[in-house]
Amino acid sequence: MSLWLEKAIARANSTSDWLSPIREASLTALKETSWPTRKTEAWKYTSLKSVERASLSTGDLSEQETPEEIAGFESLNLIFRNGKFDTEGMQQALPEGLSITYLSSASDALKQASLNEVSQIKPERHLFGLVNDVLVEDVIRIEVAESVSISQPIRITSLIGLNSESHTRVYVKLNKASSLTVSEHYQGNAESLNTGFVEYEICAEAKLEHYRFALQTDKAISIGGCHFKLGERADLNSTLVGFGSDLSRVDTDIIYDGEFANAKLNAFYLLDGKELFDLHATVEHAVPNCTTLENVRGIVADHAKAVFNGRIHIHRDAQKTLAELNNRNLLLSDKAEINTKPELEIYADDVRCAHGATVAEIDKHALYYLESRGISRSKAQVMLNFGFINELIDQMPNQVLAEWIRPQIRDRFAKMEVTR
């Protein structure tokens, strides 16, 4: 086990508060879990050496450090600084039907109720989910009342300073027939470690539009997850954007708890230099008649490495399931690496499933079409490569976020060299 984790556990042991029951349970589970090696399936391609080496303290984060401005994005802002919730953010007037609570300052009744909800959606198998359970200082609870549609999006930003560690936790509950948009933002490039987990309970007929921008780069280690539980006829539309760093890993879990629910997950990553991005996406079709559409794309340049594991598990009773999983990757250099593994486990007999993972080649027919209009081959290649990702940006339901991220993707892409 890493020295960092041993120290952290020692620290956690001495903390006692309302979260103690969760902390103690996860601590027990953590002690029974062996530290991953290359032989551990979930970490086969992603080395934890950088975590083992990390020398972290309670680092500094300038008060002036603020989330990046997103022009035209009129969001309610929740900000974490080195894992501590910026309570200034709580001063905002909230729309009717929306509550945001810093649970340590909540009523005993709500604390007690939350103990039965927090950590129930996130599966126990996630090592760093357990780490987060043990180290997190508090939980933010967001709740939308029944049948309320909140039009103003909620933006959650996690800021982290040099040599810092940050552990954040949010629990979001969309009651029956409500709707909400949540955008999670992780940024920073300083040597640091961040674990950020968000659990979403989407009750019957509720609708969540979700974004996670995992944009840490360089030395910023980030390991986190988003976990969704969908009730009957619930709807999830999620977009995940990843830049790579020394270690950037996201685990997503979609669990169907009621019939006729739908989830669409689009994810894309652009990796350069020696960056690594690892996405483990798991879908549990435990009930019949649900639909999953997963579209994951990546562009990997230089010595960068992408890891994708997409598991769809269709339980015996989950008849009439429709599930599609597609992972396509464009390698721009011979030294770039992609490890992709779609896993389809089907125990029901009346389902429609498709999965595929490819290292995409540029479409020669499209290339010829562009060239036949006078566009140079090099320019046509750039247009097609960018278009490969841009197609998913086009599908983002929120136009403001799409127009905010598009130029960043374009810039990042423009810096990538094609060497194969």
Place this chain on the structure above:
Amino acid sequence: MSNTTSSTENSMLKITDLHASVEEKNILKGLNLDVKPGEVHAIMGPNGAGKSTTGYVLSGREGYTVEQGSALLDGVEILDLEAEDRARAGLFLAFQYPVEIPGVSNLEFLKSSVDAQREARGEEAYTSAEFLKVAKEACKQVNLPLAFLKRGVNEGFSGGEKKRNELMQMILLKPKLCILDETDSGLDIDAMQVVANGVNSQRSPDRSFIIVTHYQRLLDYIKPDFVHVLSDGKIVKSGDASLAKELEAEGYSWIHNEPADELEGDLL
């Protein structure tokens, strides 16, 4: 008839003894064609005669190998050029099956195409605002809603919309020679009329057209100056617009019964 002249001086396109193959299969076996500025030539023929291949070979599609022969576009040998440079030299192929390219917006595609042409002519690229105006105008001309500029190239367009998008590119690129590859395929009469009107509006004394088609009906709307029958990689018969009518009535089979060499000699 102008095709009888052997001068290349005032030809828009002069193809001489063109042999070409695809995957080592000979498709074109000595094609000759002379198109003067402002003329409209129709190339008809049975399936597999090499009609589409002619368009692909001229536009420089990968995998289409020229074995011998030449093709001069306005006096410039184009068979040695890359596809992009042929387009810059003024050649335009309207595709039978325009390619869908999600993620690349139609507007960006059109602007990049037009910028390439302008660069070739030594003109400045349009600014985005200037081009948007030009593109909107072209959109109106072909009766496509402006929303089609924002969508991915041909993404989810109907058959007719794709052909109108090809036409819009033709209008914007102002080519010297347009090759329309089975532009009528998959179109109903109304859609065909829209496309034909668009093509007719682009006819001018310094622009030539080659209309590749299997059926005569498109030629009711776009009147050709010459009609050629392509069979087994060669032109086996040439005539005026009335030849298309004859073919429609008789089918292609009667062509094969005539001595082809003599007819072809007529073209040289």
